[in-house]
Amino acid sequence: xxxxxxxxxxxxxxxxxxxxxxxxxxxxxxxxxxxxxxxxxxxxxxxxxxxxxxxxxxxxxxxxxxxxxxxxxxxxxxxxxxxxxxxxxxxxxxxxxxxxxxxxxxxxxxxxxxxxxxxxxxxxxxxxxxxxxxxxxxxxxxxxxxxxxxxxxxxxxxxxxxxxxxxxxxxxxxxxxxxxxxxxxxxxxxxxxxxxxxxxxxxxxxxxxxxxxxxxxxxxxxxxxxxxxxxxxxxxxxxxxxxxxxxxxxxxxxxxxxxxxxxxxxxxxxxxxxxxxxxxxxxxxxxxxxxxxxxxxxxxxxxxxxxxxxxxxxxxxxxxxxxxx
Amino acid sequence: xxxxxxxxxxxxxxxxxxxxxxxxxxxxxxxxxxxxxxxxxxxxxxxxxxxxxxxxxxxxxxxxxxxxxxxxxxxxxxxxxxxxxxxxxxxxxxxxxxxxxxxxxxxxxxxxxxxxxxxxxxxxxxxxxxxxxxxxxxxxxxxxxxxxxxxxxxxxxxxxxxxxxxxxxxxxxxxxxxxxxxxxxxxxxxxxxxxxxxxxxxxxxxxxxxxxxxxxxxxxxxxxxxxxxxxxxxxxxxxxxxxxxxxxxxxxxxxxxxxxxxxxxxxxxxxxxxxxxxxxxxxxxxxxxxxxxxxxxxxxxxxxxxxxxxxxxxxxxxxxxxxxx
Numbered sequence: 001x002x003x004x005x006x007x008x009x010x011x012x013x014x015x016x017x018x019x020x021x022x023x024x025x026x027x028x029x030x031x032x033x034x035x036x037x038x039x040x041x042x043x044x045x046x047x048x049x050x051x052x053x054x055x056x057x058x059x060x061x062x063x064x065x066x067x068x069x070x071x072x073x074x075x076x077x078x079x080x081x082x083x084x085x086x087x088x089x090x091x092x093x094x095x096x097x098x099x100x101x102x103x104x105x106x107x108x109x110x111x112x113x114x115x116x117x118x119x120x121x122x123x124x125x126x127x128x129x130x131x132x133x134x135x136x137x138x139x140x141x142x143x144x145x146x147x148x149x150x151x152x153x154x155x156x157x158x159x160x161x162x163x164x165x166x167x168x169x170x171x172x173x174x175x176x177x178x179x180x181x182x183x184x185x186x187x188x189x190x191x192x193x194x195x196x197x198x199x200x201x202x203x204x205x206x207x208x209x210x211x212x213x214x215x216x217x218x219x220x221x222x223x224x225x226x227x228x229x230x231x232x233x234x235x236x237x238x239x240x241x242x243x244x245x246x247x248x249x250x251x252x253x254x255x256x257x258x259x260x261x262x263x264x265x266x267x268x269x270x271x272x273x274x275x276x277x278x279x280x281x282x283x284x285x286x287x288x289x290x291x292x293x294x295x296x297x298x299x300x301x302x303x304x305x306x307x308x309x310x311x312x313x314x315x316x317x318x319x320x321x322x323x324x325x
Numbered sequence: 326x327x328x329x330x331x332x333x334x335x336x337x338x339x340x341x342x343x344x345x346x347x348x349x350x351x352x353x354x355x356x357x358x359x360x361x362x363x364x365x366x367x368x369x370x371x372x373x374x375x376x377x378x379x380x381x382x383x384x385x386x387x388x389x390x391x392x393x394x395x396x397x398x399x400x401x402x403x404x405x406x407x408x409x410x411x412x413x414x415x416x417x418x419x420x421x422x423x424x425x426x427x428x429x430x431x432x433x434x435x436x437x438x439x440x441x442x443x444x445x446x447x448x449x450x451x452x453x454x455x456x457x458x459x460x461x462x463x464x465x466x467x468x469x470x471x472x473x474x475x476x477x478x479x480x481x482x483x484x485x486x487x488x489x490x491x492x493x494x495x496x497x498x499x500x501x502x503x504x505x506x507x508x509x510x511x512x513x514x515x516x517x518x519x520x521x522x523x524x525x526x527x528x529x530x531x532x533x534x535x536x537x538x539x540x541x542x543x544x545x546x547x548x549x550x551x552x553x554x555x556x557x558x559x560x561x562x563x564x565x566x567x568x569x570x571x572x573x574x575x576x577x578x579x580x581x582x583x584x585x586x587x588x589x590x591x592x593x594x595x596x597x598x599x600x601x602x603x604x605x606x607x608x609x610x611x612x613x614x615x616x617x618x619x620x621x622x623x624x625x626x627x628x629x630x631x632x633x634x635x636x637x638x639x640x641x642x643x644x645x646x647x648x649x650x
Contacts (some may be wrong), residue, residue: 079617079619088619135485136484136485148585150585152477152482153478153482157477157478158587159461159587159588159620159623160460160461160587160588160589160620160623160624161619161620161622161623162587163587163617163619163620163623164585164586164587164620165585165587166584166585166587166617166620167584167585169584169616169617170580170581170585171497171577171580171581171615172496172497172498172499173497173498173499173500173501173510174497174498174573174574174577175498176498176499181617183580183614183615185498185577248499249499252496252499252510255495255496256495256496256581257585259491259492259494259495260473260475260489260490260491260492260495260582260585261484261489262483262484262485262486262487262488262489262490262491263484263485264485289508290496290508291494292404292488292491292494292506294404294413294486294488295484295485295486295488295489295491297486298484298485298486298488299485
């Protein structure tokens with residue numbers, strides 16, 4: 001008998017990704033991605049989720065005609081109520097109290113489960129990626145914002161009201177930079193993609209020589225974190241310094257997590273991993289300087305392995321953990 | 326048949342406290358405390374632990390002649406290896422790889438279990454004190470240093486190598502004050518007892534008028550956190566400002582914990598609770614300003630209730646959780 005499958009859907013701020021994950025996690029079929037296009041409205045986003053689910057399902061039927069589809073797991077931006085399957089509030093998509101689980105279940109005709117997108121990405125990396133085999137794994141997802149997920153004693157930890165893991169909004173400098181959340185000195189205000197780009201633009205404004213403007217035709221507003229990594233790769237000293245500073249700020253945040261959780265792995269997901277060793281080597285040094293030695297010795301810091309699909313794996317796993325028997 | 330009891334022993338930096346805790350946690354018999362007097366050497370400390378255990382046991386026999394004593398739980402400064410029952414390193418006591426569990430078991434003739442002192446205090450508050458009934462509770466112990474303990478899903482969380490919960494050494498200011506641990510900007514460097522006293526002395530040095538010198542005969546070196554709370558209680562503006570600043574720093578640390586753990590309770594133990602509402606009201610305000618609203622709404626911030634005995638309750642509970650069937 002063929003293995004059963006679970007649909008995993010990852011509704012990210014940038015991309016909507018879907019695929020059919022084999023229940024043992026060893027294989028994904030029909031993986032596909034498209035831009036989220038939030039501006040098209042709430043119902044339309046749900047309709048596109050359902051359409052993608054159908055496309056994945058069709059491909060699964062073609063490739064593995066006998067494969068059973070158990071259900072669908074969805075990763076969505078939070079905060080959300082996992083028990084009720086409701087997205088409480090998503091500024092990017094303009095959603096308030098959106099019963100996404102029910103809508104997806106109706107649209108697909110499959111039982112559905114819902115969890116936070118960062119939780120799903122970290123769960124995916126723990127199940128099949130860079131954090132495999134760890135009893136305790138902490139993950140950061142670094143993109144437009146910084147999210148987090150906590151695997152403690154081999155299970156996703158949700159906290160009292162499903163909002164655990166807001167690592168991006170932990171303070172690393174009480175009098176520091178203003179964050180979008182209104183607070184000052186959040187990790188996200190230093191080390192998210194837009195924060196990295198902003199620090200590069202500030203450094204350029206301070207007059208440092210750099211290749212960066214030549215990558216964006218002189219339009220500094222077009223500099224992104226990716227531009228900074230590219231310039232660092234090409235040996236640009238200003239960009240290299242921005243990456244080193246990023247490592248320093250991330251090192252404070254990751255050091256805090258290591259001191260508090262004493263995990264076996266910290267896995268860092270998202271575009272920031274493109275910076276490679278230029279980021280990870282000084283990050284490890286900063287963590288070693290800041291955190292408690294026995295906790296540092298117990299912990300690996302690794303980039304995510306499932307680029308683009310971690311959230312799909314994790315969403316499928318969420319379904320399996322709640323319904324998979 | 327009378328209830329069985331468990332000896333709880335709390336080997337703190339300042340006091341050695343012992344008592345016999347009824348296995349249902351409802352009663353403690355023979356509670357006693359004496360200064361730790363670390364200078365007397367490792368063997369002598371163990372001998373005094375054993376002597377206190379015997380004294381508690383005698384009192385239990387007098388008061389409840391038929392009560393069975395199941396064993397002994399010990400809370401000790403860490404880092405330690407709970408599985409082997411060994412204190413790895415305790416600078417204050419000069420211990421390295423001290424097999425404390427075995428020594429206490431030999432000395433008392435009872436089975437013994439060992440855990441970190443801050444873990445025991447928080448576990449005690451969760452079992453019988455201010456954090457009763459919470460599924461997830463985070464505790465801080467604020468004294469000479471700042472320790473922490475994590476109750477997650479109703480169980481003490483230890484991490485990969487028994488060093489989870491080092492909340493005092495999380496960074497709240499990347500470029501901040503030097504901490505005893507060698508790092509910069511640790512919470513402990515701002516909000517421990519000695520740090521509170523130091524900030525008061527610095528404020529006096531900056532020339533503020535204050536009653537504080539009159540409490541210590543003009544010898545500023547004798548100012549402690551307790552002196553600051555007393556002066557704040559008496560309306561001294563400089564001391565009040567030091568307490569408000571303490572609330573601000575603690576608020577950053579507690580806000581981080583709330584954003585990461587989304588607990589039902591944060592319990593704050595130790596002498597700092599003497600500052601009362603002068604500390605807790607601005608602390609709550611700062612947390613509300615910094616942390617994520619749904620996480621703040623889910624969480625109470627409370628002072629510990631079991632002053633002086635939380636560690637004894639928790640140490641007894643450690644024994645029960647590991648051996649109590």
